[in-house]
Amino acid sequence: MIEAQGLVKRYSTRTAIEDISFRVERGEILGFLGPNGAGKTTTMRILTGYMPPSAGSASIAGHDVVYDALAARQNLGYLPENVPLYPEMSVVGYLDYMARLRRVSQRREAVARAMEQVHITDRADDRIGKLSKGYRQRVGLAQALLHSPPVLILDEPTVGLDPRQIIEVRELIRSLGGERTIILSTHILPEVSQLCQRIVILNQGRIAAVDTPQALTARLQGSQRIYLEVAQPTPETAVALAEIPGVEQVQAQGQGVFDIQHERDCDLRQSIAALVVERGWGLLELRAVRMSMEEIFMQLTTQEDTTTVIEPDGEIPTAEEELVTTS
Amino acid sequence: MHTALTIARRELAAYFVSPIAYVVTAAFLVISGYLFSIILITSRQASLEGLFFNITVVLLFIAPFMTMRLLAEEQRSGTIEVLLTAPVRDWEVVLGKFLAALGLFAVMLLFTLTYSLMLWRLGGNPDWGRVVSGYLGLCLLASATLAIGTLASALTDNQITAAVIAFAILLLLWLIGAAGNVATGAASVLQALSISDRYDDFARGAVNLADVVYYLSLTAGALFLATRVIETRRYR
Numbered sequence: 001m002i003e004a005q006g007l008v009k010r011y012s013t014r015t016a017i018e019d020i021s022f023r024v025e026r027g028e029i030l031g032f033l034g035p036n037g038a039g040k041t042t043t044m045r046i047l048t049g050y051m052p053p054s055a056g057s058a059s060i061a062g063h064d065v066v067y068d069a070l071a072a073r074q075n076l077g078y079l080p081e082n083v084p085l086y087p088e089m090s091v092v093g094y095l096d097y098m099a100r101l102r103r104v105s106q107r108r109e110a111v112a113r114a115m116e117q118v119h120i121t122d123r124a125d126d127r128i129g130k131l132s133k134g135y136r137q138r139v140g141l142a143q144a145l146l147h148s149p150p151v152l153i154l155d156e157p158t159v160g161l162d163p164r165q166i167i168e169v170r171e172l173i174r175s176l177g178g179e180r181t182i183i184l185s186t187h188i189l190p191e192v193s194q195l196c197q198r199i200v201i202l203n204q205g206r207i208a209a210v211d212t213p214q215a216l217t218a219r220l221q222g223s224q225r226i227y228l229e230v231a232q233p234t235p236e237t238a239v240a241l242a243e244i245p246g247v248e249q250v251q252a253q254g255q256g257v258f259d260i261q262h263e264r265d266c267d268l269r270q271s272i273a274a275l276v277v278e279r280g281w282g283l284l285e286l287r288a289v290r291m292s293m294e295e296i297f298m299q300l301t302t303q304e305d306t307t308t309v310i311e312p313d314g315e316i317p318t319a320e321e322e323l324v325t326t327s
Numbered sequence: 328m329h330t331a332l333t334i335a336r337r338e339l340a341a342y343f344v345s346p347i348a349y350v351v352t353a354a355f356l357v358i359s360g361y362l363f364s365i366i367l368i369t370s371r372q373a374s375l376e377g378l379f380f381n382i383t384v385v386l387l388f389i390a391p392f393m394t395m396r397l398l399a400e401e402q403r404s405g406t407i408e409v410l411l412t413a414p415v416r417d418w419e420v421v422l423g424k425f426l427a428a429l430g431l432f433a434v435m436l437l438f439t440l441t442y443s444l445m446l447w448r449l450g451g452n453p454d455w456g457r458v459v460s461g462y463l464g465l466c467l468l469a470s471a472t473l474a475i476g477t478l479a480s481a482l483t484d485n486q487i488t489a490a491v492i493a494f495a496i497l498l499l500l501w502l503i504g505a506a507g508n509v510a511t512g513a514a515s516v517l518q519a520l521s522i523s524d525r526y527d528d529f530a531r532g533a534v535n536l537a538d539v540v541y542y543l544s545l546t547a548g549a550l551f552l553a554t555r556v557i558e559t560r561r562y563r
Contacts, residue, residue: 048412070414071414073412073414082405088344089340101414
């Protein structure tokens with residue numbers, strides 16, 4: 001549905017993106033992830049035909065975005081970053097205008113349906129300039145949905161919204177997936193893992209990784225880690241833990257906290273629990289540590305050494321943990 | 328073309344929700360109304376010739392304000408991104424914006440028809456041929472000046488800058504003929520380029536093909552350049 005091949009965008013002084021290639025299949029939701037300046041918006045602007053690439057090509061629903069631009073644009077809805085709108089127009093006036101530009105047949109119905117989809121029917125006659133950020137975002141989304149395009153490109157669709165609005169917009173995007181092909185960019189990491197079937201991580205204008213959220217998590221966990229906290233550690237605790245078959249490394253982090261690395265595909269929590277109870281060290285906490293999207297992201301986009309596992313640094317990772325027990 | 332008209336319609340509506348259209352129209356009517364009555368009282372002739380000349384000068388001053396917003400504001404606010412990613416051609420955007428400005432000027436001119444009406448009702452018998460050619464000339468002159476304003480607005484995302492650029496270009500084209508007084512050798516060439524000298528014959532009731540072609544090509548040239556500017560913006 002969407003295809004990008006070797007996209008390059010050079011400005012006079014710098015290269016914004018370099019050799020970006022990917023495919024998005026019909027009905028798929030693809031997430032663009034990357035720090036600011038990584039090239040997310042540039043890539044989207046090329047896909048939407050706002051700017052041509054310096055090299056490479058892209059197509060939307062089989063139409064080249066440069067050589068068959070009008071057909072490509074007819075097939076896509078675009079929500080630009082910061083949602084630029086005309087403040088002096090009414091919601092319904094603006095949507096009617098965009099529907100005219102897109103040559104939507106049965107404009108009135110299309111505008112009503114789009115407003116219904118994003119729940120702004122009650123604000124139809126309000127001036128856009130007087131709307132809150134959340135409502136403006138919805139107007140932008142309605143504009144992108146007007147002509148029921150098969151492809152949606154959303155640049156940071158949830159930025160600047162309050163938590164309830166974020167959930168609403170995510171629900172909307174999820175409900176649109178399946179029939180529509182969607183690319184969205186965000187810097188909120190749990191958002192991509194919740195919404196997207198595949199993630200493209202961009203860093204400094206290049207693709208750092210493309211995969212499913214699950215595969216990315218798995219791929220980056222060369223070895224598994226377990227967090228253990230006991231009440232009465234003894235000097236031989238670390239040694240005894242290291243002797244459990246499958247354990248690769250034990251790090252004592254003070255105050256009875258141990259960071260245990262073990263081989264993949266084996267769950268050592270039971271044997272560790274048994275050992276701790278047997279020796280009477282007083283089990284306080286035991287859980288598998290999964291790397292959060294944040295950590296994966298940091299790993300892929302931090303340049304120094306992309307192979308080192310990030311240390312918890314005394315701070316407990318927050319996402320996707322499994323609590324096993326407390327004593 | 329359909330798309331250009333859609334854009335023109337929105338832009339025209341935008342003129343009338345902001346104070347700009349009212350302020351410009353009011354200023355235009357106050358000045359032209361004052362000039363009309365002064366000229367009528369002093370000359371006691373049922374003629375609009377003097378008024379037409381003065382309107383061209385007023386146009387020089389108000390055209391930059393009518394066009395400064397057109398493309399500059401879209402570029403500043405980013406709405407151009409939505410516009411250019413809709414199935415719209417660049418020239419349709421430029422033409423639509425230009426037509427809106429021309430439409431606003433047409434509304435302003437419509438009010439001045441009352442002057443001819445007054446001449447007639449007061450028992451005068453104006454030379455209708457001259458009135459018609461004068462209005463035709465005004466429309467052509469306005470289309471050239473507003474097209475230049477549209478071009479200036481495409482060049483920047485700042486409305487003030489756009490107005491200054493438009494005014495500078497217009498003033499140069501206005502005064503270029505005056506240089507003929509000094510550079511006598513090139514006088515005819517310089518006068519041929521002048522946007523104001525070209526109007527003389529229209530006011531006197533003569534419609535020359537050369538003058539019509541001059542204004543129309545100036546309009547087309549400025550709009551063509553504006554389209555290219557928008558195109559190259561995509562590359563920046």
